[in-house]
Amino acid sequence: MLEFQNITKIYESKKKQIVGVDNVSLTINKGDIFGIVGYSGAGKSSLLRCVNLLERPTSGKVLVDGVDLTQLSSSELRIARLKIGMIFQHFYLISQKTVGENIAFALRAAKTPKNRIEQRVNELLEMVGLTDKRDVYPGQLSGGQKQRVGIARALANNPSILLCDEATSALDPKTTLSILRLLKEINEKLGITIVLITHEMDVVKEICNRMAIMQDGRVVETGEVYDIFAEPKEPLTQEFIKSVVSFDIPNEILKDVKGQIIKILFKGEVAGEGVISDTMQRFNVKGNFLHGTIEYIQERPLGIFIMELQGEIAAVNEAKHYMEQRGAIVEVV
Ligand SMILES: Nc1ncnc2c1ncn2[C@@H]1O[C@H](COP(=O)(O)OP(=O)(O)OP(=O)(O)O)[C@@H](O)[C@H]1O
Ligand SMILES: [Mg+2]
Structure with missing residues (x-):
């Protein structure tokens, strides 16, 4: 030591x-x-x-x-x-x-x-x-x-x-x-x-x-x-x-975004996309992927996705809450 x-x-x-x-x-x-x-x-x-x-x-x-x-x-x-x-x-x-x-x-x-x-x-x-x-x-x-x-x-x-x-x-x-x-x-x-x-x-x-x-x-x-x-x-x-994991989204795309932009992080499992599709089915929200990557650090996957969530505020909040319950870290960008 x-x-x-x-x-x-x-x-x-x-x-x-x-x-x-x-x-x-x-x-x-x-x-x-x-x-x-x-x-x-x-x-x-x-x-x-x-x-x-x-x-x-x-x-x-x-x-x-x-x-x-x-x-x-x-x-x-x-x-x-x-x-x-x-x-x-x-x-x-x-x-x-x-x-x-x-x-x-x-x-x-x-x-x-x-x-x-x-x-x-x-x-x-x-x-x-x-x-x-x-x-x-x-x-x-x-x-x-x-x-x-x-x-x-x-x-x-x-x-x-x-x-x-x-x-x-x-x-x-x-x-x-x-x-x-x-x-x-x-x-x-x-x-x-x-x-x-x-x-x-x-x-x-x-x-x-x-x-x-x-x-x-x-x-x-x-x-x-x-x-x-x-x-x-x-x-x-x-x-x-x-410098390694960057999520710059072109202004060209940002200007067409109507919903809320969120960053979703999945630690240690690749189940992330399953959670996202479950969320879309359960709640009355529409999700558009803007960016995403799965990094492998010490052979452990780290999934990071940037999405636009469209829908009623209440539904969007419920959707975010649900993803968090499934182990994701959700942050409004
Ligand atoms: N022998 C020395 N005499 C005087 N100042 C020094 C000496 N060595 C380092 N410094 C100063 O100490 C500070 C830290 O320097 P150091 O070389 O440890 O940085 P570093 O993080 O290794 O930088 P680099 O990435 O450029 O190698 C700097 O302000 C540097 O100018
Ligand atoms: Mg040095």
């Missing part, structure tokens, strides 16, 4: 103070793939760098499995850091070393016995699907392959936590997906907790189970990814969700 307790990070520069992280408390459970989302400057990297104390928090505690890293001596911290792997947007591979040597470098830093290094390098290369690239240089690799080397290197010393700072931001969508799948596989097979920074909600939707949204150094909302996608509370969260 990884816990941030009242973490504040203030940068001092030329008589000016910049607040990077502002009193953040957050618990990340073992085995989570935890997404941290926010615009540029929100404090995501500052917070993440506090995990392995690449950045020392100005105040607050960072607990890894109950041990406060800020209280460790430098030699204890060096050992603790080996259990925290990290990957970056720009990979940071050593260009004069081959892929295999890049990975071996991390093993040597952890004083792995010489006779075990080669076998471990091969194991890691197999894990990330780069067995045939051991002797080539980073310059000969694609971005996705470079990130795979980054992942192999980060996993070299069997970390319990993997930190990813915009690890897919330099990659095209297809390559991004393959890296995300690899991260998920690592999380499932090795039980490694992953903390992942991104500004793309698609990334969160693809692999994270829990998330936090940051703004001005603070966490404005946190919870299960599914719940946040279903019912985002804060305006900033709603804005981020809109």
Whole structure:
């Protein structure tokens, strides 16, 4: 388990103070793939760098499995850091070393016995699907392959936590997906907790189970990814969700709408359309679909429909009430 307790990070520069992280408390459970989302400057990297104390928090505690890293001596911290792997947007591979040597470098830093290094390098290369690239240089690799080397290197010393700072931001969508799948596989097979920074909600939707949204150094909302996608509370969260699930209805269509426009949400079941057709049969209302989608988040469906309901006010209200009784979340738009 990884816990941030009242973490504040203030940068001092030329008589000016910049607040990077502002009193953040957050618990990340073992085995989570935890997404941290926010615009540029929100404090995501500052917070993440506090995990392995690449950045020392100005105040607050960072607990890894109950041990406060800020209280460790430098030699204890060096050992603790080996259990925290990290990957970056720009990979940071050593260009004069081959892929295999890049990975071996991390093993040597952890004083792995010489006779075990080669076998471990091969194991890691197999894990990330780069067995045939051991002797080539980073310059000969694609971005996705470079990130795979980054992942192999980060996993070299069997970390319990993997930190990813915009690890897919330099990659095209297809390559991004393959890296995300690899991260998920690592999380499932090795039980490694992953903390992942991104500004793309698609990334969160693809692999994270829990998330936090940051703004001005603070966490404005946190919870299960599914719940946040279903019912985002804060305006900033709603804005981020809109980037993936958006329901802009053209004015051309809106101007012909006579009835009430409602948004209907079905959580965790695809029975939504059955409920809607039952409603239309039971009550004297006419429904027109304006928009609709079923999103799959963590393989759980989330149905969202925008409809126009026409009819007497009383009938429309009864219809909405009935849908709510059947488990839908109904909202007038
Ligand atoms: N080393 C530093 N010295 C001074 N200020 C810094 C330093 N690092 C970050 N900051 C400031 O702290 C705030 C948070 O920055 P941070 O890099 O954590 O944001 P971020 O959410 O990771 O942004 P991005 O999405 O652009 O990577 C910003 O105002 C930034 O300018
Ligand atoms: Mg950053």
